[in-house]
Structure formats: C-alpha cells, structure tokens
Amino acid sequence: MCREIMYKTELKLDEEKIIWPSGLRKKPDGIRKRRNVTVVTIVEKPFIFARPGNNCESTSEIYCPRKTLNKSSDEEYEQFCCYGYCIDLLHELSKN
Structure with a gap:
C-alpha cells in the first residue's frame, strides 16, 4: 500500500527578530x-x-546563467538549464 503524505509549512517574517544595520x-x-x-x-x-x-524545453527546467570563471572567455556568463528538487520546491513556493 502506498500513501502520499504532504506537509504544508507556513513561513512568516518576524520583523522584531531582525537585527538591522547598526544593531x-x-x-x-x-x-x-x-x-x-x-x-x-x-x-x-x-x-x-x-x-x-x-534551450530549457521542459517545464521543470529554468534558465540559470552562471558567472564565467574562465578568465580567457569573452562571455561574462555561462548558459545553463537547471532542474531538480530545489527548482521544484521554488516552483511550489511561488504559487503561494
């Protein structure tokens, strides 16, 4: 038997716990x-x-450019498509 269990987490920002610049x-x-x-x-x-x-074709992929570490390259950013658990999580969080 297989059951799908989902947990929902509500995130809130408590501004009183933030330490602002200058303390x-x-x-x-x-x-x-x-x-x-x-x-x-x-x-x-x-x-x-x-x-x-x-060329991010799948709906589970997002375009994620990365700063070029190769000093000999003329391009400032390398082009990538990213996917995985964190991308799926961000998609879900953006719905709220």
Whole structure:
C-alpha cells in the first residue's frame, strides 16, 4: 500500500527578530517588507542538476546563467538549464 503524505509549512517574517544595520532591533523608517526573495544555491545532485545550454524545453527546467570563471572567455556568463528538487520546491513556493 502506498500513501502520499504532504506537509504544508507556513513561513512568516518576524520583523522584531531582525537585527538591522547598526544593531537596531526596530525597523528603520522607510524600510518596506519585500515580496520578492533572491535564492542562491550550489549545483549539488539531487537538489540541483545543471546542463549546459539555454534551450530549457521542459517545464521543470529554468534558465540559470552562471558567472564565467574562465578568465580567457569573452562571455561574462555561462548558459545553463537547471532542474531538480530545489527548482521544484521554488516552483511550489511561488504559487503561494
């Protein structure tokens, strides 16, 4: 017998626990809560797989350029398509 078990996690931002620049505990005037988050990860199987190219055909793949480490290259970014558990998780989180 096989059952699908799903857990839902609700994430909340407690602004009172943030330590702001200069060690302040109170949010400075003029600072608004952002609705967008930048997520950074490393390529580590099975969490992230990356294949060279920018032709991301599958709906489970996203375009993920990487800064070129090769000093002899004229290109600033290398082109990759990324997929895996973390990409699937980000897709699900973006629905909320």
